[in-house]
Amino acid sequence: MDYTVRQLAKLAGVSARTLRYYDEIDLLKPAGTSPAGYRLYGRVEVERLQQILFYRELGVDLKKIKQILAAPSFNELEALKEHRAKLLARREQLDHLIANVEKTIAVKEGRATMTDKEKFEGFKRKMIEENEAKYGAEARAKYGDEAVDRSNALLKNMTPEQYEKMQELGAAVLATLKAAMATKDPAGELGQKVADLHRQWLSFTWDHYDKEAHAGLARMYVDDPRFTAYYDGQVQPGAAEFLRDAVLIYTGMNK
Amino acid sequence: MDYTVRQLAKLAGVSARTLRYYDEIDLLKPAGTSPAGYRLYGRVEVERLQQILFYRELGVDLKKIKQILAAPSFNELEALKEHRAKLLARREQLDHLIANVEKTIAVKEGRATMTDKEKFEGFKRKMIEENEAKYGAEARAKYGDEAVDRSNALLKNMTPEQYEKMQELGAAVLATLKAAMATKDPAGELGQKVADLHRQWLSFTWDHYDKEAHAGLARMYVDDPRFTAYYDGQVQPGAAEFLRDAVLIYTGMNK
DNA sequence: GTTGACTTTGACGTTACGTCAAGGTGTATA
DNA sequence: TATACACCTTGACGTAACGTCAAAGTCAAC
Structure with a gap:
């Protein structure tokens, strides 16, 4: 009825090192030692190990397992509920991760095309x-x-309709911007139309419109190279600058 | 345009220690150092950090992030897919844990207040x-x-939700079965409702529904004394037989 | 008596940082 | 100008739960 480390380890499906570690941290002490100093485990230890593994299977960390086994049935339920909450939170986070990875993969693969509602969600x-x-x-x-x-x-x-509308507006901004740039006049009719479309587009995500903020954003389009790159890339070089000028005139913030 | 550690850290929402660590493991080196030896980060580093944090957000470990950023667009997709597989495996495992914890809590909690029916389930x-x-x-x-x-x-x-749903359905089968038995008509509305609920319940563990299998199972409920004992015990004597008859009619297998 | 499978303790490695500690630097203010 | 205070540096240890050697002793079998 006495097991040596390896025997018990094999029985329980863990490593011998694990048992030595459990001994080290006083989670599971052997019943005694052989004259040669070998650890010997009895039936009591087997059962305690089973308890330990049960909780470990549930993902409870060893420190808490020790507590639970030390004070049986006292705060056990409490600990389990707390643990469940943690697990649920972890799963929610995991779901986010998975969704994000899925999305990223879809995009990289070029599968992400917007046709139906589901893909819209994505x-x-x-x-x-x-x-x-x-x-x-x-x-x-x-x-x-x-x-x-x-x-x-x-x-x-946003509803799908709103979203689509916003996408359309975004495209209109770019198209009009290109046309307006041909006139080389940010203050002209087309230039101001761009600025107005841009305002409408912003209004989808801004809870209230603000001239100053609009002007500030336009300045940022030129200041921040990423935005500059985006507009210049989508339309043509100088697009961000043109848009900024148009918006500054539109908002009357061009000093 | 140059950030010191703390500044970049605040900007990116990480700790200064994290940046020093990334420097240490050659994941993100500063653009240069001030005469006093202060780390200085430029725009390139900001963008690389953003990339790093993007992948970190996805749960990719730093070693792999370094690889991904080193060989851009080469095996990136491969890495992401591999990572997705890991995440899915982890979620599956998490679901096991949650289901087990739920079960344990239910048992620990319900010791006192469980009805007989629930007690059996427990x-x-x-x-x-x-x-x-x-x-x-x-x-x-x-x-x-x-x-x-x-x-x-x-x-x-099974996920906890699936499990709970299945439990509910199982309970509904028994309850409806009892009510249906009062009508003494397996072909009646209630009798057929039982059969339908039973089909739904089965679908949790069957990968596809099959009339013949359903009918066969119903016959087994009477043929196998363990199942007979279960249904007769949970509802009342004759329940297994009634359920069998209802299902045979439901599936049109009553010859 | 030798082999091979086992045991022991000890100690370092793992991940992605957190947390001091000791000492240098930059700037604002009394 | 002295000093306070906030920042920076490197260095080093701590974390969770073991894995993985290494050196040395033990046991059963041939």
Whole structure:
């Protein structure tokens, strides 16, 4: 009825090192030792190990297992519930991770095309994710958490129709911007139309329109190379600058 | 345009220590150092950090992030897919844990207030739990892993929600069965409702529904004394037979 | 008596940092 | 100008739960 480390380890499906470790941290002491100093485990230890493994299987850390086994049936239920909450939170987070990885894979594979409603959902989430993951940190640092959260909340709460409308507007901004740049006049009719479309587009994510903020954003399009690259890339070089000038005139903030 | 550690850390929402660590492991080196030896980060580093944090957000470990960023777009997709597989495996395992914790909590909690019916259910769950947690190790040693795994695979792979839903349906079957038996008509509305609920209940563990199999199972309920005892005990004598007749009519297999 | 499988203790490695500690630097203010 | 105070540096130890050698002793079998 006495097991040596390896025997018990094999029986329980753990490593001998694990048992030595459990001995070391006083979680599971052998019943005694042989004259040669070998650890010997009896039936009591086997059962305690089974208890330990049961909780370990549940993902409880060894420190807490020791507590639970020390004070049986006292706060056990409490500990389990607390642990369940942790597990649920972890699963929720895991689900996010998986969703994000799925999205990323889909995008990389070029599978992410917007045709039906389901893919729309994916895209909406991708936008939020990109906003958050790529520019979230800097945006948060510059404008504070609330602004970012607010912006994401709006995006999330958008209906597919609103979203589509916003996408259309975004495309219109770019198209009109290109046409306006041909006139080389930010103050002209087309230039001001771009600025107005841009305002409408912004209004989808801004809870209220603000001339100063609009002008500030336009300046940022030129100041921040990422935005510059985006507009210049989508339209043509100088697009960000043109848009900025148009918006500054539109908002009357061109001094 | 140059950030010191703390500044960049605040910007990105990480700790200064994290940046020093990334420097140490050559994941993110500063652009240069001030005469006093201060680390200085530029725009390139900000962007690389954003990339790093993006992947970190996805749960990729730093070593792999370094690889991904070193060989851009080469095996990135591969890495992501591999990572997704890991995440899915982890979630599956997490679901096991949660289901087990739920079960344990239910048993611990319900000791006092359980109705007879629920008590039986609790007992059944407790049996599974005990089998696995207390004797699982020894059973594994004796009969090999596959047998144990196969036996528990279905229950283990269920999410807590699925499990609970299944429990509810199971209860509904029994309750409706009792009501239906009062009508003494397996072909009646209530009788057929029982059969339909039973089909739904089965669908949790069957990968596809099959009329013939359903009818066969119903016959087994009467042929196998264990099942007969279960249904007759949970509802009333004759329940298994009534259920069989209802299902045979429901499936059109009553000849 | 020798082999081979086992045991012991000891100690370092793992991940992604947190947390001091000791000492240098930069700037604002009394 | 002295000093306070906030920042920076490197160095080193701590974390959870073991894995993985290494050196040395023990046991059963041939």
